[in-house]
Amino acid sequence: MTPESAFITALQALATHPAARGLADDCAVLEVGGETLILTHDMMVEGVHWLPAQDPADVAWKLLATNLSDLASKGAEPVGVLLGYTLAGDHARFIEGLGEALAHFGVPLLGGDTVRAPGPQSLGLTALGRATCRPVPSRSGARAGDDIWITGPVGRAMLGFEALSAGNTSADTSAYRRPVPRLAEGRALAPLVTAMMDVSDGLLLDARRMAEASAASFALDPAAIPLPAELPAERAREALAWGDDYELLFTLPSGTAPPCPAHRIGTVLPRGTAPLLLGDTPPEGPLGYEHR
Template sequence: MKGEADFIAALRAIAHHPAARMLNDDAAVLAIGSETLILTHDMIVEGVHYLPDQDPADIAWKLVATNLSDLAAKGAKPVGVLLGYMLGENDTRFLKGLRDILNTYDVPLLGGDTVSSGGASRTLGLTAIGTATSTTVPSRTAAMPGHGLYVTGRLGAAMMGFEALRNHIPNIDNTVYRRPIPRLTEGQALAPLVSSMMDISDGLLLDSWRLATASNVTLAIKSQCVPIAAPEERRYDALSWGDDYELLFTAASDTSLPVPATRIGEVKERNGAPLLLDSNPISDPAGLGYTHN
């Protein structure tokens, strides 16, 4: 066994509950009585998800935003969060960023746990809980042949911001890298209309590959149609670096979309590879996006 994908594949043998959606989705979908809870947990690690010298207020923002993004992908309304915190050098700034994002999205802090690092690399976790807002909670498994493939926003902004921050380049906006915006309103508006939806955390191409695999379809993507926030010569990087937290979804072509989104391709019956990038079949996910090894 090696790396994230193999470990999650092994976990699938344990995660039998239908709410786990075979670990093939952004969040668990747990029906309780007449309510449907949406549950997700994401961690961030110093040096892996954020730069060691970053303002802890931004780290708090990103930790909450990346989890709310998974709720957004299921069209959920946040109910609250639980924080797993490792004490650091400026906990007051962390609390400032935490208050900022929880106030911005009106999300209560419900609890959590606090530990000291003991010298280990700093790792923070967050569990976000939401409730479904549409009767069918969008999944990754129901993309329908004939439907269009769409993305919100522009991709590559996080990559550009990261590089600017790391290399101390002024005049390049790094806000999207430091403080991503979870597409909660968009997710709720889209949820009743889409055939499938997910957020893009690991890069458009890898996450499209996952969507195609989960739905057993082929996604034909026209790379030139994807709006990017990076120089043209960085287009492939913008499509594969990740950290943009936009929504990727499929919908019937005649759907009147309630939020701005760009059609970047279409869903086809599976014929060979899960992805067709500018008509080139791609059947190996290596190099398409970010994975933990």
């Protein structure tokens, strides 16, 4: 068990409110009067989630987009965001990029907090959304016989990060710098899916998490998983674990067609000895990104 997973396990004893969903989902789901609110909070740290020399405007965009991706996994409509900002350097480009992202996704900034601290800059953002259907999708509803789907390829962010790190200005690095959350797809899928989450830490790790939450086994077909055309074949396994893809991973009853472009990548099985199969065997090596 990694330090991150051990800490979350310890917190689960405190998160007893039904809205917390046992800290086993992408978001909290809070019933307030006749409204169902969706709440999520993600953090980013310089040198871990973005390159120290990266354009702060891109950092601001990604901070907002990653939180909205969690809302997308619940089929939620964004209501607003709260920003946590560590003061460091020139803030003009960050504010410019945040303004671009807020306008692009039609989300208002409602407030937040600022601090000054030594060391790498850290940022946080809380996103609030409104459920568009009930029950709100979770990670835990996949059933044996369901089909497993993903909305798009994995590995583009990995290639973008590598090009950005190498200073390759001719390469398309937008998937890493400015991901686009699948908000419209999430709203269309929410009434139909049996389970759904976004792929942020790596397809294999997130698929295992969904399988474990659903008390099932996920069998993924490696030949069916979409990858960037420019990705060398020998790097396919690496792309499945790299993360930062922000596609939606979801399950549908067998034979149900998704209402948006998506790729069928596997089948849900009754829980066996392993929660995740890649082909016929459990995958070896790292499954995704975890803080250690």
